Amino acid sequence: MPTPAIAVHGGAGRWERDPETLGRVQQVLREAVETGLRVLNSGSALDAVVEAVKVMEDSGVLNAGVGSTVDLSGSVSMDAGVMYSRTGRAGAVAYVKYPRNPVVLARYVMELTDHVLLVGDAADLLASRLGLERHPGPLERVRRMYGEAVQRIARGEVPQRFYSRSISLWLSKFPTGTVGAVAVDREGELAAATSTGGVFLKMPGRVGDSPIVGAGFYANRCAAASATGIGEFIILYHLSLRAVEAVCNALDVAEAAERVMADFTSRFGRDTAGFIVIDRLGRAYGAYNTQAMPWAYGAGGRIELRGL
Amino acid sequence: MPTPAIAVHGGAGRWERDPETLGRVQQVLREAVETGLRVLNSGSALDAVVEAVKVMEDSGVLNAGVGSTVDLSGSVSMDAGVMYSRTGRAGAVAYVKYPRNPVVLARYVMELTDHVLLVGDAADLLASRLGLERHPGPLERVRRMYGEAVQRIARGEVPQRFYSRSISLWLSKFPTGTVGAVAVDREGELAAATSTGGVFLKMPGRVGDSPIVGAGFYANRCAAASATGIGEFIILYHLSLRAVEAVCNALDVAEAAERVMADFTSRFGRDTAGFIVIDRLGRAYGAYNTQAMPWAYGAGGRIELRGL
Numbered sequence: 001m002p003t004p005a006i007a008v009h010g011g012a013g014r015w016e017r018d019p020e021t022l023g024r025v026q027q028v029l030r031e032a033v034e035t036g037l038r039v040l041n042s043g044s045a046l047d048a049v050v051e052a053v054k055v056m057e058d059s060g061v062l063n064a065g066v067g068s069t070v071d072l073s074g075s076v077s078m079d080a081g082v083m084y085s086r087t088g089r090a091g092a093v094a095y096v097k098y099p100r101n102p103v104v105l106a107r108y109v110m111e112l113t114d115h116v117l118l119v120g121d122a123a124d125l126l127a128s129r130l131g132l133e134r135h136p137g138p139l140e141r142v143r144r145m146y147g148e149a150v151q152r153i154a155r156g157e158v159p160q161r162f163y164s165r166s167i168s169l170w171l172s173k174f175p176t177g178t179v180g181a182v183a184v185d186r187e188g189e190l191a192a193a194t195s196t197g198g199v200f201l202k203m204p205g206r207v208g209d210s211p212i213v214g215a216g217f218y219a220n221r222c223a224a225a226s227a228t229g230i231g232e233f234i235i236l237y238h239l240s241l242r243a244v245e246a247v248c249n250a251l252d253v254a255e256a257a258e259r260v261m262a263d264f265t266s267r268f269g270r271d272t273a274g275f276i277v278i279d280r281l282g283r284a285y286g287a288y289n290t291q292a293m294p295w296a297y298g299a300g301g302r303i304e305l306r307g308l
Numbered sequence: 309m310p311t312p313a314i315a316v317h318g319g320a321g322r323w324e325r326d327p328e329t330l331g332r333v334q335q336v337l338r339e340a341v342e343t344g345l346r347v348l349n350s351g352s353a354l355d356a357v358v359e360a361v362k363v364m365e366d367s368g369v370l371n372a373g374v375g376s377t378v379d380l381s382g383s384v385s386m387d388a389g390v391m392y393s394r395t396g397r398a399g400a401v402a403y404v405k406y407p408r409n410p411v412v413l414a415r416y417v418m419e420l421t422d423h424v425l426l427v428g429d430a431a432d433l434l435a436s437r438l439g440l441e442r443h444p445g446p447l448e449r450v451r452r453m454y455g456e457a458v459q460r461i462a463r464g465e466v467p468q469r470f471y472s473r474s475i476s477l478w479l480s481k482f483p484t485g486t487v488g489a490v491a492v493d494r495e496g497e498l499a500a501a502t503s504t505g506g507v508f509l510k511m512p513g514r515v516g517d518s519p520i521v522g523a524g525f526y527a528n529r530c531a532a533a534s535a536t537g538i539g540e541f542i543i544l545y546h547l548s549l550r551a552v553e554a555v556c557n558a559l560d561v562a563e564a565a566e567r568v569m570a571d572f573t574s575r576f577g578r579d580t581a582g583f584i585v586i587d588r589l590g591r592a593y594g595a596y597n598t599q600a601m602p603w604a605y606g607a608g609g610r611i612e613l614r615g616l
Binding site: 088089090094095113114115116117118119120121122123125126202203204205206207208212213214215231232235236238241 | 396397398402403421422423424425426427428429430431433434510511512513514515516520521522523539540543544546549
């Protein structure tokens with residue numbers, strides 16, 4: 001019987017915040033893994049990744065759920081996706097503003113509808129009809145960051161084009177902080193979930209990789225992955241799909257994952273992405289080409305913090 | 309120097325309409341190929357697939373652009389995507405209601421923004437700001453079909469669940485009619501484009517495979533593909549990506565494409581999907597597991613109609 005295991009991440013990027021914030025992030029990752037392990041005692045990998053991501057969405061210290069960043073208009077809009085090997089199905093939502101926990105809504109899309117991806121006001125309407133908890137709006141910290149950015153834009157420190165490459169480069173100074181979880185349960189089934197507030201100052205309506213099957217998340221009976229980074233590149237590369245396929249039946253999970261990461265970097269450059277991947281034997285690895293990607297791993301009561 | 313070539317499709321599904329409609333569909337496919345070939349005389353593969361898809365969107369006889377079907381609420385909402393090997397970039401829009409030609413908006417997303425996928429009211433706002441032509445609303449034919457469906461639902465002929473598997477099966481009696489184009493230009497660059505009104509009576513906000521890179525469309529320097537069918541399955545399988553990878557460097561394009569189609573069918577059953585694919589030598593093939601998938605091929609002044 002397989003040993004249940006779970007890995008979670010708090011996003012690839014620059015993690016040069018104060019030590020207090022970093023400590024809090026590690027604390028949240030630990031809580032997410034503890035929650036996931038508790039669920040895995042009796043529940044499925046699907047239950048585990050959703051509950052673990054929920055912990056991170058609720059934390060307010062990562063860019064997902066409550067802690068989500070804002071778009072160019074100052075609004076929170078979020079993307080999330082989930083996939084489960086037992087059914088081979090996936091569910092995802094994008095450009096949603098209503099739910100506090102987009103990952104929960106993504107699971108409902110998978111289980112209550114025939115569809116895989118539901119977006120915009122229609123997805124928000126579903127969240128409200130299902131009675132999901134409502135998002136409280138951007139945190140004070142996020143509102144301040146937005147106010148400062150708007151002032152810098154007004155002072156002409158940022159090119160005035162619609163949504164230019166230069167704005168993206170300027171933005172890359174901020175950590176992304178997307179969250180994700182991958183798990184294997186006692187029955188050897190795997191699941192993956194990813195949730196994000198997206199890129200700070202993105203165009204309203206922009207959808208990144210997090211709700212795209214094979215890009216931001218992927219799970220089959222062999223492995224599961226959750227990605228983070230510049231969503232546009234991850235979509236073009238199908239990073240989670242390629243990570244799962246590389247790790248599938250690999251003798252050395254770390255080596256296989258690093259090979260995928262190196263190939264991605266050769267195409268899109270450094271400081272662009274990262275992912276966590278787990279195989280059906282519970283072997284997990286976090287690969288990233290950024291300064292850091294805090295992630296945590298738990299199995300058999302043991303929890304390890306990595307990537308910082 | 310490569311010979312420019314283009315292939316277009318009008319959607320996999322049941323094509324049991326009257327001979328007059330079928331004749332009109334073939335006429336539209338021929339016009340789309342003629343337009344594409346004319347563009348390829350001096351323009352790029354990207355120009356060619358966008359113009360060819362535009363012809364099909366404007367035709368009103370296929371489920372895209374002007375001829376788009378409606379969702380459960382009776383509204384037209386459309387998805388489209390485009391990809392170009394020269395830049396390796398892609399652009400897509402989903403759940404858009406404003407533009408008459410979603411494929412044109414998808415191209416703008418690719419060329420004017422840093423993003424790949426833009427959705428909902430925000431994408432519609434971009435379309436309006438760019439001065440794109442506005443969608444005229446559902447055709448009389450589509451409105452009549454919707455009215456009949458609503459009556460059948462009211463009479464209890466369709467299960468009343470939210471959006472159930474049974475509704476989908478009931479729906480499968482209708483042809484889908486998604487449109488797509490793939491082309492190779494004189495410089496050996498490839499492009500793919502796909503556009504659709506989605507599934508008749510879909511949940512509002514549902515996004516299918518058409519705007520998802522690697523699912524509804526994909527192009528690299530080796531081949532390009534456009535898919536059609538049950539979007540949810542195509543998303544889970546990454547049908548266009550797999551078609552491109554299979555055909556890439558294959559000795560026999562038809563055999564490689566049929567192998568992908570057979571694998572897809574073994575997983576999701578018959579009557580589920582189809583695709584067209586073209587390689588850099590201009591060899592094209594249309595594979596489908598449905599009753600029909602009207603498609604057309606053009607190169608060197610010669611045009612062939614197939615798939616019916």
